[in-house]
Amino acid sequence: MTLYSIAAAIFLALAFLVFARARLLTYLHFFQQEEYDNPRFLRWILSKRAFDQRASLLLLAVSVPLLVTTEYLHQFVELVPIWLSFAAIGFIVIALREPDPRQHGKKRLAMTARAKRILWIALAICALMAAALVYIHGQLPLWILAVQALPLTLALSNLSLQPLEKTFQQRYWDEAHTKLAKLRPTVIGITGSFGKTSVKHILGHLLDSQAATLITPGSINTPMGIARIIREQLGPQHRYFVCEMGAYGPGSIARLCRLAPPDMAVITAVGRAHYERFRSLDTVAAAKFELAEAASERNGKLIVAADVLQYPAARNFHETHKDAVIVIGGTDGAMRISNARQERTGIVFDGAWQGRTYTFRAPLFGLHHCGNVALAFATACMLGCKPEDLIASLVNLPQVKHRLEVTQAPGSWTVVDDAYNSNPVGFAAALELLDVLQNQGGKRILITPGMVELGAAHDEEHAKIGTLAARHVDVLLPVIPERINTLVENFRTHAPNATIVPCRTFAEARAWLDANGTAQDVVLIENDLPDIYEATLRL
Numbered sequence: 001m002t003l004y005s006i007a008a009a010i011f012l013a014l015a016f017l018v019f020a021r022a023r024l025l026t027y028l029h030f031f032q033q034e035e036y037d038n039p040r041f042l043r044w045i046l047s048k049r050a051f052d053q054r055a056s057l058l059l060l061a062v063s064v065p066l067l068v069t070t071e072y073l074h075q076f077v078e079l080v081p082i083w084l085s086f087a088a089i090g091f092i093v094i095a096l097r098e099p100d101p102r103q104h105g106k107k108r109l110a111m112t113a114r115a116k117r118i119l120w121i122a123l124a125i126c127a128l129m130a131a132a133l134v135y136i137h138g139q140l141p142l143w144i145l146a147v148q149a150l151p152l153t154l155a156l157s158n159l160s161l162q163p164l165e166k167t168f169q170q171r172y173w174d175e176a177h178t179k180l181a182k183l184r185p186t187v188i189g190i191t192g193s194f195g196k197t198s199v200k201h202i203l204g205h206l207l208d209s210q211a212a213t214l215i216t217p218g219s220i221n222t223p224m225g226i227a228r229i230i231r232e233q234l235g236p237q238h239r240y241f242v243c244e245m246g247a248y249g250p251g252s253i254a255r256l257c258r259l260a261p262p263d264m265a266v267i268t269a270v271g272r273a274h275y276e277r278f279r280s281l282d283t284v285a286a287a288k289f290e291l292a293e294a295a296s297e298r299n300g301k302l303i304v305a306a307d308v309l310q311y312p313a314a315r316n317f318h319e320t321h322k323d324a325v326i327v328i329g330g331t332d333g334a335m336r337i338s339n340a341r342q343e344r345t346g347i348v349f350d351g352a353w354q355g356r357t358y359t360f361r362a363p364l365f366g367l368h369h370c371g372n373v374a375l376a377f378a379t380a381c382m383l384g385c386k387p388e389d390l391i392a393s394l395v396n397l398p399q400v401k402h403r404l405e406v407t408q409a410p411g412s413w414t415v416v417d418d419a420y421n422s423n424p425v426g427f428a429a430a431l432e433l434l435d436v437l438q439n440q441g442g443k444r445i446l447i448t449p450g451m452v453e454l455g456a457a458h459d460e461e462h463a464k465i466g467t468l469a470a471r472h473v474d475v476l477l478p479v480i481p482e483r484i485n486t487l488v489e490n491f492r493t494h495a496p497n498a499t500i501v502p503c504r505t506f507a508e509a510r511a512w513l514d515a516n517g518t519a520q521d522v523v524l525i526e527n528d529l530p531d532i533y534e535a536t537l538r539l
Contacts, residue, residue, distance in 0.1 A: 008081035008088070009137070013130035015088035015095075016143065019055060020126040020150060021119075022098040023539070027151050028119055029101035029109040031158075035222075036114070038155045045151050052539045056144045058090040063140035087140060114165065121157035126150070169224060176227035177259055183234060185214070185241040187260050188379060191253055191291050192268030192305075193284060194423035195372050196221070199268050200244045201400045202362075203376035209393040210385050211239035219420065221246030223259055230260070240383070247287040257294035265295035266379055267304045268372070270311055271423055285311035292317050296324055303379045305371055306330030326382060328374045335378050340370045342436045353378070358387060362394045365416065365437075366404040366429040402528075404430055406437065413513075413521040414439070419528035422451045424461045430524055431465075431472040442520030445475045447509045448527055450484035459486045466490030473524075475499045477509040 030050075034041045044050070062083050101109040109115070129146045132138070180187070188203065190196045197219055204215035216229050221244040234241060245256045270285045285308065292302045302321070306329035308314045318325050327333040340349035346363040349370045362373055373394065380390050399405045402420040414437055418430045434444040446469060454461050466487035469476065473495070481488050481502045492500060503509040506528065513523065 004081040005084070006134075008084035009134045012084050012088040012091070012143070013134050015091035016130050016146065017123065017126060019091040019095040019147075021123060022095040022100075023052070023055075023147075023150050024119055024122050024126075024154060025101055025109065026098060026539070027154055028115060031118070031154050032109060032115060033107065036118070036158055038158055042151065042155060050151070050539065052147045052150070054094050054539060055091060055147045058094070059087055059140045059144045059147070062087045062090070087143070114161075114168075117161055117164070118154060118157045121160060122150075122153040125153040125156060169227075172224060172227045172231065173259060176230035179234060180230055180241070180260055183236055183238070185234070185238045186263050186383065188240065188242045188264045188266065188383075189245050189257065189260065189262035189291050189295065190242065190266040190268065191245045191247060191288050192266075193271035193288075194421075194426055195268035195305075195368070195375075196244050196246075196266075197420075198369065198372045198400050198403055199266060199375050200242050202373055202397060203266070203379055204242050205397050206376055206380045206385065206390050206393055207240045207242065207383070210380075210389065212237045213240040213242060214238045215242040216244050219246075220244065221256075222248075223256060226256065226260060245291060247284070247290075250283065250287050251290070253287060253290040254294065257291060261298060262291060262295045262300060263298055264300045264379060264382065265291045265302045266375055267291065267302065267308055267314075268375060269305055269425070270308050270314070271425060282311055282313065286313040289313045289317050292321075296321055300324070301326055301382050303328060303375055303382065305375060306333050326378055328378055329371055335374050337370055337374055340367055342367055342433060344436060347373070349373075351377070353381070353387060356387070358391055360391060360394060362397050364397065364399060364404070365406045365433050366426070367432070368425055368429040369404070404433065411519055413442075413445075413517050413519060413523050416522065416524040418524065418526045422453070422527050424451065424465065427451065427465050427526055428468055430526055431468055434472045434522055434524055437522045439520040439522065442518065442522060443474045444472060445477065445513070445517070445521055445523045446473045447477045447479065447503075447506070447513075447523065447525050448484075448487075449479035449506075450487055451527060462487035463490050467494050470494030470498065473498065475501065477501045477503050477512060479503050479506055479509055 030044060031041045034044060102111060126146070129149070133142055133146065190200050190203070200215055204213055207213040214229070214234055216226055220226065220229060226243060241260070243260050243262070245253050247253050267288050270281055270288060295302060301324050302317070303326045304314070306327050309318055309327065328335045329337055334353070336352045338350045338352070340347065342365065346361060346365065347367060347369050348359065348361050351358050351360055351374055360373055360377070362369065364373070377387070377390055381387055402417050404421070404426070405417040406414065407417065408414045416430060416433060416437065418426065421427065421430065431446070438444055450462055462484045463486035467490045469487070470491050473491070476488070476491055476498060478484055478488050478500070488500065491498065501512055503512065517523065
């Protein structure tokens with residue numbers, strides 16, 4: 001191998017690292033959305049066939065004349081550095097054209113400390129691969145293998161960091177737990193298959209009208225997310241800490257309760273959201289009631305929706321802790337809801353509570369919010385707040401962002417933003433709302449990619465929604481329609497005169513809306529898939 005060939009090989013290796021960094025950022029974007037779960041990430045790579053094509057085809061195209069040059073035309077061996085340089089320049093061009101996920105995407109790549117550690121170790125692995133290929137005078141087909149191995153370097157990096165990550169997480173955990181024990185706010189834990197974020201939002205508003213209250217923002221409900229909020233935001237002025245707790249499998253809520261032991265528990269619902277993680281609704285219920293068990297150890301109350309009591313874990317807890325369980329809804333609940341109706345300005349319902357009937361008004365949309373308001377109201381009452389004060393504060397309740405949030409720009413259509421919703425009950429409530437908000441002569445338009453994480457119930461639940469949508473929707477814009485075939489087909493069957501406009505992306509649906517929508521229309525955006533579901537990578 002000539003000196004020029006060695007220099008060209010080193011140039012190729014450096015160009016490969018430039019390319020690898022850009023491509024690793026692309027893969028890291030989706031790895032982060034899979035919560036750094038190696039098996040889920042690698043399954044996503046396989047299911048999406050997210051393999052490199054551009055760089056691999058380039059290397060393949062260059063390797064053919066290179067092999068011919070070296071094997072058969074020895075007199076032209078001086079051309080080898082040129083071919084290697086072509087490959088190197090191709091790497092650099094592809095890297096420069098690679099979109100930066102830190103700047104683009106629905107949910108952009110957040111370069112957290114953990115993400116940076118994973119990226120740098122993966123790059124180090126890439127550097128070792130490149131150095132080895134240069135050392136052994138590796139042919140270009142071997143470089144193709146290095147390109148295709150990039151997702152594996154992220155998984156290996158993540159695996160190697162597990163001991164360090166556990167150390168960091170334990171330190172953050174201990175700091176948060178110690179701070180919580182020192183400041184001693186009243187901790188209210190909220191969980192449920194759906195409705196927990198809305199109840200948290202409503203309860204936070206009610207309690208904050210009485211005393212300083214901190215709630216976990218957005219959909220933060222994991223150990224490290226909660227620990228960060230406690231460490232960075234909890235102060236001595238906070239009397240209440242309302243903590244959303246997510247269940248990602250049996251034992252996950254129990255772990256959260258060890259971090260933030262609850263003085264009171266709220267369980268909103270048991271349903272098929274995230275069904276694929278649990279496989280059965282009984283398992284879902286058992287996981288949710290880890291919160292109730294933790295609250296009972298501190299002599300705390302459980303505020304629970306009546307529908308939840310149909311599951312064995314719920315019934316068993318209710319039977320053994322009758323004095324500690326406050327049931328909301330149903331015919332025998334401590335709070336009974338009646339005369340619920342949706343008006344154009346919000347929900348209105350009557351609630352019977354402790355011998356009196358109150359009329360509740362809240363500027364929320366979707367009748368399922370009546371139950372959410374009732375759960376929050378009862379929880380605040382059990383914490384000592386006066387019912388009349390709470391009802392008065394409901395009038396100023398802000399809408400829940402991206403959860404049946406109704407907005408209208410001047411001269412534009414009415415938007416029902418339910419982009420963060422992904423459960424059958426909320427979807428059904430959103431569809432019914434279209435009739436309430438429909439304007440004379442306007443169309444009822446649904447833009448949706450369907451629901452996610454329903455597991456084996458995916459087709460069944462989407463078939464039900466398709467049938468219901470046929471009664472409330474004039475124009476259906478299914479995003480990635482092949483994901484939700486049963487929804488589309490049932491809609492077509494039950495609403496043969498309605499319009500169906502298949503779309504590949506939300507941007508395509510928006511373009512149709514810009515071209516065809518009117519100010520009289522009402523548009524429901526039901527669920528907005530994260531990039532990991534919607535994106536089709538062409539690498």
